[in-house]
């Protein structure tokens with residue numbers, strides 16, 4: 001089996017590459033510099049050359065705050081990128097596994113999100129990811145759209161590393177306690193993606209680790225697990241001054 005992993009220099013991409021290597025697949029894993037998914041010609045040429053059975057799209061514009069000012073860039077990568085991949089996969093009969101996000105919802109449902117809940121993104125990042133989902137669906141090839149949340153793992157900018165760094169610098173941390181979700185370990189998600197791709201049961205999925213917590217709950221767990229003694233204090237999101245529009249409003253996001 002041949003697998004093409006896009007965005008392989010990122011946090012999730014690296015784990016997907018390792019997961020498929022572990023499974024004995026032939027894995028081609030270009031970084032952003034080697035394959036820009038927003039360029040159709042590059043995507044088509046790479047797919048024609050590799051002739052993958054499966055393409056896992058881990059490439060994305062993930063800076064949620066910057067997306068508010070770099071809208072074009074966010075839509076190029078998160079919207080047109082998946083469309084380019086879906087078109088190439090259709091042409092070369094490959095299956096596309098595309099990763100999406102909880103940010104396509106507004107976070108106000110008050111219950112765990114189901115795949116049939118209506119998306120309503122509140123920021124550019126969420127809107128660009130939702131456009132990417134629609135582009136994959138309308139292309140009509142074999143696809144999985146896998147929405148996930150709060151990723152953490154080695155080799156990426158994530159909440160676990162941030163808290164460990166801050167805990168080394170401060171005696172007390174103030175952490176938001178009114179946003180909830182399911183933190184998801186990138187290695188677990190990589191295994192789930194490979195499992196799903198093998199199933200051939202195409203469609204849209206919500207895939208996270210189990211359990212629900214807040215940023216505050218997660219921070220407490222991280223500090224305790226690392227054997228540190230910092231005090232974490234719960235605060236409401238609105239006590240943080242001046243967040244830009246569209247930021248930090250995923251009040252209750254959970255996937256099953």
Ligand SMILES: NC(=O)c1ccc[n+]([C@@H]2O[C@H](COP(=O)([O-])OP(=O)(O)OC[C@H]3O[C@@H](n4cnc5c(N)ncnc54)[C@H](OP(=O)(O)O)[C@@H]3O)[C@@H](O)[C@H]2O)c1
Pocket residue numbers: 006007008009010011012013031032033035036037038057058059060061062076077081099100101102129148149150151152156157
């Ligand atoms: N992180 C989370 O908490 C989270 C939660 C839910 C869903 N997701 C989704 O999970 C997926 C993986 O996220 P991640 O956390 O692994 O992100 P990441 O660490 O930021 O990795 C994304 C990778 O994509 C690359 N990239 C950006 N634009 C590209 C382009 N036009 N063509 C090719 N590569 C490009 C980036 O390279 P450069 O850095 O060089 O630009 C980076 O290596 C994304 O679809 C994201 O939306 C993430």
